[in-house]
Amino acid sequence: MTEPQASSGHHAPAGASYATRLARNRLGLWLFVVSDAFVFVGLFIARMVLLGPNRPELLQGLGLAVTAMLLVSSFFMNRAEVEMAHGNRPAFLRNIMVTLVLGTIFLVGVVGVEWQLAPFGPSDGAEGAVFYSMTGFHAFHVFTGLILLFVVWNNGRRGLYTAEQHWGVEAAAIYWHFIDVVWMFFYVGLYLMGTPA
Amino acid sequence: MRFFSTGLFRGLVAQVAGSVVGMAFVMAARVLMGEPAWSREPVIVGGMIIGALAFLVGVGSFNDWFKWARGKQVSDEITVDPNKPSWMRYFSVDYDHKVIGIQYGVVSMLLLLFGGTFAMFFRTELATAGIDFLNNEIFKVLLGYEPGPVGLLSGGAMMPNPEHFFNSLMSLHGIVMIAGILLGVGAMSNYLVPMLIGANDMAFPRLNSFAFWVNVPGALILLSSLLFGGFDTGWVGYPPLALRAPLGMQMFLFGVYLIGISSIAGAINVIVTILTMRAKGMTMMKMPIFAWAALATAVLQFSATQLIGLTFQLVMLERLLGMPFFDATAGGDPILYQHLFWFYSHPAVYVFILPGLGIISELLPVFARKPLYGYKWVAFSSFGIALISFFVWAHHMFVSGMSPYLRIPFMYSTLLVAVPTGVKFFSWAGTLWQGKIKLATPMLFVLGSIIIFLLGGVTGPPAATISTDLHIHDTYFVVGHFHDTMFGGFIFPIIAAIYYWFPKMTGRMYSERLGKWHFWLMFPAFMLLSNGMLLLGLQGMRRRVVAYDADLGFGPLHVALTIAGFVIFFSMILFAINIIRSARKGPEAKDNVWDSRSPEWQIASPAPLHNYAQPFEVVGEPYDYGLQNSPYVNMTPAGGSATASH
Amino acid sequence: MIHLVIVAFLVVASTIGVGLFLTNYPLLPLQASEQAVNIDGLFDIHWWFIAFFFSLITVFVVYSVIVFRRKPGERGDGVYMHGNTRLEIVWTIVPIAIVLWLAVIGADSLATVERRDPEAITVDVFAAQWNWRFQYSVEVEGGTVAAVVSDTLVLPKNQQVLLRLHSDDVIHSFYVPEFRVKQDVLPGGEEFTRELRITPNLEGTFKVRCAEICGQLHWDMQAEIQVVDRSEFLSWLQEQAGDCELSPEECGQRWATQFGCLACHSLDGTVVIGPSWQGLYGSSEELSDGSTITVDDAYLHESIVDPNAKIVQGFSAGVMPQTFAGILTEEQIQQIIAFIASLQ
Ligand code: HEA
Ligand code: HEA
């Protein structure tokens, strides 16, 4: 919901400079990230209150695998951004494509596999509620992140970013890292903490 | 008809179409999953969600973002089509912060009108001890038929009975008024902040317009609750009752959720605007005081609001999919809901008032012709209030059955809020002292605000000490407390603000005579209303009841409250008449009507499209009234540079 | 300076006036518990602070408006002054001290109000949409414990009672204005059972009223409380503890009253919330699925233990509590059925 497109001061005589707008966009995006973090904190609190020292019975292997995918994808996202900053467009496109693929695998892993294999449904007690809501809210963010990545990839393909001006890439990267960090906490909360009920 | 080419009309059509598509979509999904296609709640909720999205697409909020996603350049320039009448700007997506501010304001007033009308209905009912007004007769008048099993929308019962109708009206009154407040806050920060700090627009105009338009489907969905059986939980929507309430509950949850999105987006915009777009020379300590209030408000809004959004989604999910978050019999925890809810809704009450207190601080110096007493303290006290308000939420839960030992720290933190609030009051008194007070209508409302908000404030501590709250909680004492705080902290100040900036918005003057009538009707009537509520509450009158035992002796007071309520409503009608008539026929206003030092009064009235043709420079203190030759702003700095901001 | 003296005088006068009014006018209802004595004392302290701060600000504002008001034709600005740091510090520190002190005495008062008396008698309170039920455990001769269920809360005077609050459905709140205390009643079983301690100190009849909105009949969710002399209380309890030795119909009526059935079912043909029981037995009824049944013992039994199994046309499922199966004994159910059958 941030405004990745530089877009302000539009009726000031000469318009604000790119640097000014970039600073504003950055601040705006970071505020959004902080704001969004409250949702996840809220979910985590709900998990602590409802499950306490227990945790849902999940497929440890699968959890580890998708988590690794997401972590690695964040690495490639970082690479993509750095390549763009160096003006290396093909490398940027390659890296962001890898990020996209890994992100998609993560999404399929959670929603397509774990959701189907979990031994409980959303309405089966607090475990179901907690597990499906935490993964669901996160998956929705991953999904929007993937759309954003795709848009950025597509615009990058058309050469809309330069080494100096690539706020879109940076925004997608910040958002993607944020999603990744959130998952690290959720992974601990869902897979590692406490004992299976 | 020109109206049919406005964004609003397209949005409404899209919303209807989207709702139908959404319903069909859910039904198709259900069939695929091997379930019967029709199930009232999921299908209608699906339609409602898609409909809201469709509204935003239809109105054009996403246009530029879609273009951007397709790699097209989007223009930053505001283009005003000279062939279109200017009113049309207000019914379409427009990026001018002044237009958006007024859009917010109008919708806010409409919501207040709805909320007020609901109040008139249930207040009439409360005038008598029994259930004498909201009976089946009134249903026949209102709905055209007697309630009974009817209809697709209502699925069995429109409003099954008088008690439920009362509960729904009362709950809607609460939440619609609060929605009205949130939009009113948006109106003030959007219209005022850029002008006060010398910017020509907000930092993210697209986001700004999106933040306004998302309220429209939000408000429509919220109000439509009444058509789907209403909801009888009060505005707090505590489960498990909220899980059993009629379908209207979902409209409440989702409508508030949309309005919450608006709060978040708007708040981010305000923060970035204030932090990065101030005029040259305007340090934080030289900002007009309202900007401080808006900043503190935005900090509360952009963070805490997320939790109510989350919580309401969890309730929606629990109702739709049976995910037991809050139902204790299935593993959930009803207290968890209350914690999450109040973690937002307590800070939210300061969202309601901080801008209003900012207006008071902004207007007092102008009418007292004196500097704002203790500027720095007033500015920081807004942040003090905001900060403390994150740690007091559980004072609404002293009797809820949460862990008993937790109550003590919350009592301490709650009482501490009195301190920064007190600082404001003392500063206001200091500002008035030895002034040359002009009693124009805006000033009357400012003075009214101070007294009323004071009354609301000092009734806070008895609610904050636990053992007295054991008696007060869920009685009319609390109702009196918060009507005082909300009228004193929002309703009166926004009325003052509208009178005060009316010439800047329209270029015309309102009628002083009607304005005075408005005040002298509303202020005493409100004093009666709120003090009566406080007294009834102490005597044990519970909240949210449609009838009460006649032998408790509450009758005469309730009659008086109802009359007072009607007087307030009537005076607000005078207000509406005043501003609607004056906007069209009022005498033309001077540029600087109030002899204010503030930059927005140094430009033409009404404010031109691009506020400041040339960036100005701050050369003095904002409120140095009484000091000769000490301008605040230099509107034509020599060699004025081309950047609007730094 | 003279202004300040006048204002100071007015503030004092107004504080005393408002304070005396607030502490002497009967703002609060009858005081009928020991907790109320303590709480009312705390209220009085609050009234004085409210009187003072309200007077302080109001007098300053009103005085300024009257005295420093711009006279017609007057020009120019007010006195130029920016503030006074020392004053600002004072009016920050003093309120901090006051609120901290208020919090300390508040915590103290809470401790007194919630003081536990080991002798307290225990009553289980069951709240359900929209009635109250009170259950006492009594030792009858021979050491067996019998449960006494009543729709009236009978309490001995000057003895602490520990109320254990249970809800069958949604959140309710136990509130007796004369006792000054309230506590929400949560659904969800033992884990969510909450306690409330009251020591009534005045004989008389009061009402417990539900203070948390709980749906349609929230306003009418009330029950009677009788505070009686201790010996009277004990004999009442013994009387209730005796088995129901009346005829089955009469016992059924007793249960129907005590368990709150009559809050929803009338005996005279009017529809309150559920169908009336008058003439119910033996009649034939249409159900919401369109079928028709004849009301007999088996149907009534099912309607009581599993109300959602068959829904009478024109009524909604889920309104009648589904918990009676666990509350009523088989004998009691049979007696209620006998009672319904007698209502021809
Ligand atoms: C609009 C805003 C608003 C504001 C500003 C406030 C301000 C305060 N509120 Fe209020 N409150 C509400 C809106 C607001 N409230 C609403 C809507 C509810 C009910 C929700 C519901 O259940 O539906 C509620 C309910 C509520 C409760 C729960 C009551 C209950 O349900 O049992 C409590 C309890 O602590 C409380 C306390 C306070 C306190 C201590 C302040 C303080 O901020 C007040 C501080 C101000 C002063 C104290 C006056 C000025 C100060 C001085 C002159 C200095 C010296 C004073 C002293 C030393 C005392 N409020
Ligand atoms: C801003 C908030 C606000 C406002 C203004 C009001 C205004 C009024 N309220 Fe409010 N009320 C609440 C917020 C508000 N209320 C909340 C949050 C609750 C709690 C709900 C709950 O328990 O869940 C509540 C509950 C509540 C109760 C308790 C109900 C109960 O517990 O059973 C009562 C009872 O008398 C009451 C009465 C009134 C009355 C008579 C007015 C009158 O003052 C109304 C007069 C009308 C207006 C002030 C608006 C008029 C506007 C116009 C005419 C438009 C003007 C148009 C232009 C300028 C273009 N309200």
Ligand code: CUA
């Ligand atoms: Cu039970 Cu309200």
Ligand SMILES: [Cu+2]
């Ligand atoms: Cu609060």
